Amino acid sequence: DAVVGAVRPSAAAAARRAEVFAFVANVLTKLCRTSKVFAFGSVPLKCYLPDGDVDVTAIFPEERAPDGWAQRLMQAVERARLQHPQRSALEVGEVTLINAEVKLVKLEVGGLVVDVSVNSAGGLCAMLFLDAVDGFIGQNSLFKRSILLVKSWCFYESRVLGAHHALLSTYAVETLVLFVFNHFGARLERPMDVLHALLGYFGSFDWETHGISLAGPVALGGGGVGVGPAGAGGGQAQPRQLGPPGRVDGAEPLEGLADFLHGAVVKFAVLPGLPGAGEGDQACGERSAGGAGRGRKVFQCKQVNIVDPLLPSNNLGRSVSKGNMHRIRRAFAAGHKWLSHFLRGGPSVDVEMEMQHFFASTLRRCDAFPSQARDLERVSLAGVDENSCAAPAFVEARASSFIAHHSEPEGVMAAGDGGSARGMP
Structure with missing residues (x-):
């Protein structure tokens, strides 16, 4: 708990x-007035590390x-740079276009890295799903505090967190934490129990x-690892198929959690009709040949295979290389x-x-962020503020509204805020 507090x-x-x-939301809404802008990921969940970036997505009513859009955003950010001189709170630094599986505009604002994407419906669904799980588990946000501890160890101590370095993605780690709660809850x-169980099992x-x-x-x-769907490309090897879930030895499940997860997965599942389903950072299932991204989605087996709870065709471990798996x-x-x-x-x-x-690098890194660090001698379980790990209510309201609109067959999102983006509370 002292490390979590730090x-x-x-x-x-x-x-x-x-x-x-x-700042970023205002730039986006002025540039793309038909979009609505959301933060997703660790920031609205309040599960980010001192080095954590900010994930932002613009949702368009069209598919x-x-x-x-990326080039126009980069130009708009460059113009905004002139309005915020060096050493100001919103100084704009380097702006980079990442032409990866998911196109991103990566920019630095006020010393923070911001990743901007479009139509990342999967990211919004995952955020709401994890927040709902934390609400069910309770115990002073034990789930989110455990995510913070596990992420700290994976990032600062063992250096195994970072999809862009062929390591684990944040959502993959969060899913492993949820697996531990589901079977050993x-x-x-305390968070240390979760870390110990996760390290032991995996x-x-x-x-x-x-x-x-x-x-x-x-x-x-x-079949071959990572190959395309059966019959695609003429004579390819059959893709490796996933079998049914097996038994977990020594399981001590948390009462009611399995039933809750079943309902939550149905509620927050990444539906095929959502714009950006299968395109966002946390919902990137590969698709079979079928034209314009509307084919049957296929789980692509890689070196590490982690099934996305909300989109079973999405492999959350796809970023990990063979060497890094070991x-x-x-x-x-x-x-x-x-x-x-x-x-x-003893x-x-x-x-x-x-x-x-055990947490030497984590504690040293916190010293570099005095605004985020805590006095370790004064931190205790009772001193952890549950609200510090709670997602802002407005995020759930706006994202739930978005999901509700697009769950209808003919549903479309209303126009954006006309250039007046609301900041996160």
Whole structure:
């Protein structure tokens, strides 16, 4: 809890990100007046690290964004740069176009990195889904506090977090945390228990023969890894198929969570009719040949296979390379061994000192962010503010409205805010 207290968002950090979001949202809505702008990901969930960026998406009522939106945004940001001199709170830095699987405009505003995409419906759905899970689990936002602790260890200590470096994506890590709650939740009382259980289970997980879903491990069938759908491209190998979920040894599930997850997955599923379904960062399922992205979506097996709870055709582990798959497993195994040593070491083990070593890089990094760091000696479970991990109500209201509109067959989104974007509270 001391480590969680050190990295959890402070009021100053939240206000800074709200100001940056409002700036970017105003640029977007003035540029694309038919869009609505949302923050998604770790910022509205209040689960971001001190180094965390801001994910922003513009949702268009049409299925596709206007041609050239990224170039127009970059030009608009360059003009805005002239209005905010150097060393101002909203100084605009480097602007880069990322022509990846999901086109992004990456910019730096006020010292924060902002990733701008369009029609990332999957990101909005995932955000609402995770927030709903945290509400069900409760216990002073145990789920979100656990995400913060696990992300801190994965990013600062083991260096296994970062999809752009062929490592795990944030949503993949969050899904692994949720898997742990789904199967071992009855014995989880604090974030450290969650980290220990996650490292133990996945430190020995056989990624070569199995993938993972919320329901359990899934066996990978025969065929070539990462190939296209059967029959596509003339004589390709059959794609590897996922088997039914298997048994989880030693499971102690949290009462009612499995039933809740079943309902939540149905409620927040990334529907094919949503604009951007399968195109956003957290909903990028590959599609079979069928024309204009309307073909049958196929789960593409990679080195690490993690089934997206909201879009089963989406592999959340697709970013991980073969070498990094082995590195991640070794890091988890070593972390579990070390953590087990001082959690079960008895009176001869100086737990406080061991904890400082285990999270040495995290605590050093927090010292570089005094507005986000906390006095570790004063942090306790009772001192963790539950509201600091709560998603702003307006995000749920606006995103839920968006999802409700597009869940109807002929539903379309209303026009944007006419250039007056509202910032995050």
